[in-house]
């Protein structure tokens with residue numbers, strides 16, 4: 001069955017408010033990760049299409065979109081959020097089928113997308129400049145202005161959430177956006193563009209150019225008409241994006257991967273921690289930048305935590321997205337091969353638990369068994385590298401100093417959490433952990449549209465989400481008037 005986002009032809013680009021074939025008429029196949037069957041064709045945008053999209057963005061900034069007041073921008077973003085909610089069943093089905101994530105997770109992503117639009121709708125007219133006391137006879141003020149045309153390169157794991165946080169903030173601040181969704185999953189990006197059109201977003205304010213990273217993505221990052229780039233994806237491509245943007249000297253936000261720890265001290269409420277310890281590792285089949293793939297446990301509760309996590313693994317149900325179980329397939333056979341490579345590297349380790357696969361899974365689906373490893377040494381690749389699959393390692397520590405050394409002992413720094421009832425330790429750990437977000441006695445804080453998010457080190461730089469994103473998607477102009 002061909003999936004049609006909002007009854008559109010999915011094999012088209014959205015440029016200047018119009019659905020159109022790619023310049024060469026070429027397309028790419030999308031596959032259903034749950035079954036391996038073909039879903040539909042999508043457009044394979046070329047450098048020429050990207051050029052048209054960037055020009056459409058620049059035109060929009062000279063036209064009605066550029067002249068819209070902050071309040072008007074907020075109003076149209078709010079309407080987009082309302083249309084997202086009105087079409088939530090359809091969007092959830094698209095995301096579930098396209099990404100392979102269980103329906104309940106896809107529904108949560110729809111809600112998050114709507115929340116991003118509501119949040120940035122409300123924030124659009126609250127980003128103010130400032131006045132600066134200066135020399136006698138001067139009045140000085142600083143204006144917040146959009147960068148201009150912003151490029152948004154998005155991965156396949158959470159298309160709706162990442163579009164919401166990145167495109168939502170860029171539009172709220174008055175930029176015109178060119179979105180390059182991932183070639184593995186882009187149907188909700190297309191649906192989002194159509195909803196934006198129906199909500200009255202002026203032509204050219206949002207353009208979507210699906211296609212290959214090495215073609216459409218590379219063309220977007222190299223385009224001299226792009227004034228800011230927001231990239232979410234792997235470390236390797238992040239490096240390429242930053243180099244390419246460096247040629248044009250435009251600012252880049254990099255939201256990359258992670259190897260995020262949860263640290264469980266002897267005095268933790270283990271009952272409260274347990275669901276978070278496992279869910280944060282297996283949500284979206286572990287294909288989450290902020291997945292918690294390392295569980296560091298103090299010696300006194302180590303055996304208990306390991307045994308209880310293993311018991312939860314034994315209960316996990318793995319199956320097709322539409323069956324809405326605990327874990328779906330990986331995005332592709334290619335990602336499955338990557339994860340199986342990591343599992344093979346763990347052949348010398350103790351396997352604490354492996355969730356079993358259902359007998360009747362579709363043979364073409366990219367399924368792997370969620371796996372929990374115990375007593376993993378810090379130097380092992382499974383304790384150091386991002387797997388991007390449902391694989392967690394449990395490691396023991398003696399004291400706070402060792403916990404910190406382990407937690408900060410990878411090149412990544414995205415998120416971390418601390419489970420302890422000792423208030424002073426909570427504060428010490430939060431201060432010393434190398435991460436863009438630290439959670440105390442929870443993990444993820446429910447997604448947190450309002451909470452600034454981003455990494456350090458290999459996890460990238462710049463912040464999206466929350467009000468903070470509005471600073472990243474705008475630039476400051478200082479005006480100094482000498483009037484005597």
Ligand code: NAD
Pocket residue numbers: 153154155156157158180181182183211212213214216217218219221232233234235237238240241254255256257258288289290386388459
């Ligand atoms: P990827 O880097 O392969 O692809 C991401 C996007 O970049 C895709 O749209 C792709 O088409 C595009 N791309 C590929 N090559 C390009 C090039 N040369 N120039 C420009 N664009 C190019 O990443 P992936 O495998 O799709 O996603 C997984 C990675 O993303 C993981 O490392 C994960 O941790 C990370 N991620 C991070 C966050 C975050 O917010 N920090 C969120 C989700 C995913």
